Amino acid sequence: MKKLIDVYVYRLEEGEPRFLLFLRSSAKIYAHQWRMVGGKVKEGEAYWEAALRELKEETSVTPKAFWTIPSVNTFYEAKSDQIHQIPAFAAEFDPDDKPVLNEEHTEYRWISVEELDSYLSWPEQKRLIRLTESILKQDKILPEWLLEIH
Numbered sequence: 001m002k003k004l005i006d007v008y009v010y011r012l013e014e015g016e017p018r019f020l021l022f023l024r025s026s027a028k029i030y031a032h033q034w035r036m037v038g039g040k041v042k043e044g045e046a047y048w049e050a051a052l053r054e055l056k057e058e059t060s061v062t063p064k065a066f067w068t069i070p071s072v073n074t075f076y077e078a079k080s081d082q083i084h085q086i087p088a089f090a091a092e093f094d095p096d097d098k099p100v101l102n103e104e105h106t107e108y109r110w111i112s113v114e115e116l117d118s119y120l121s122w123p124e125q126k127r128l129i130r131l132t133e134s135i136l137k138q139d140k141i142l143p144e145w146l147l148e149i150h
Contacts, residue, residue, distance in 0.1 A: 003041035004086045005051040006073050006125070008132050009059065011093045011110065017136045018112055019129055020093070021119055022058070022105035034109075034119040036129075037091075048147050051089040060100035063091035067145040069132055073124045088128050089147075090135075 009020035021034045039054035041047055052066060069088040076083050093099075099108050111119055113133045116126050135141060 001082055002084075003047065003050075004084060005039060005041060005047055005054060006086050006088045006128065007037035007051050007055050007091055008069065008088060008129055009037060009055070009063070009091045009093055009099075010132065010136070011095050011097070012136075013095060013110075016112065017133050018110040019132075020059075020099065021109055021111055022099075022101070023107045023109075025104055025106055028104050033121065036125060038086075047087045048089065051087070052147075052149065055089075055091055058099075058102055058104060059093075060102075061093055061097045062149060064094055065092040065141075066090070066147045066149050067141055068147060069128060069135075070142075070145060071128060071131055073122075073128060075122070075124055090132050 010017045021036060024030045024033050024035055026032060037055050037058045039050065041050040045053070048068065055063065067090050069090050071088060073086040073088055074084065101108065113130060116129060120126050
C-alpha cells in the first residue's frame with residue numbers, strides 16, 4: 001500500500017489565513033485539478049519528512065512554521081481498492097514568499113476559505129483546510145503538533 005501525505009500551505013494576510021493551491025499539469029495524476037502540496041512517502045522516510053521534502057520540491061520555499069494537523073485525509077480509491085489514511089500537515093509561509101513551480105503544476109493561487117468550493121472538489125481536503133483555518137483563528141496550535149525544520 002502506498003503511503004501518502006498532504007501539506008496545506010497558508011500565509012496570514014491581515015490576520016486572515018489564505019491557502020496555497022496549485023493547478024496540476026496535464027501530464028500528471030489529477031490533471032487540471034486545483035490541489036494542495038502532496039506526494040508519496042519514500043522507503044525509510046517518516047511521514048513528516050516526506051511532507052517537508054514534497055513541500056520544498058513543489059514550492060522551493062522553507063516554511064516559517066510547520067506542524068501536523070490533528071486529523072487525516074481519508075478516502076477510498078476504487079482503482080486500487082484501497083482506503084487511504086493520509087496524514088495532513090500545515091506550513092506557514094511569509095507573505096513575501098513566492099512559490100517556484102515545478103513540472104507538476106502550471107499555476108498557483110492564494111485563496112480564502114470562502115473560495116474553497118470554487119477550486120476544490122474533494123470533501124476531505126476542504127474539511128482539512130477549514131479545520132486548519134479554525135485552529136489558526138483560535139490560535140490553538142498545540143506544542144505537540146509543531147515540527148522542527150532543519
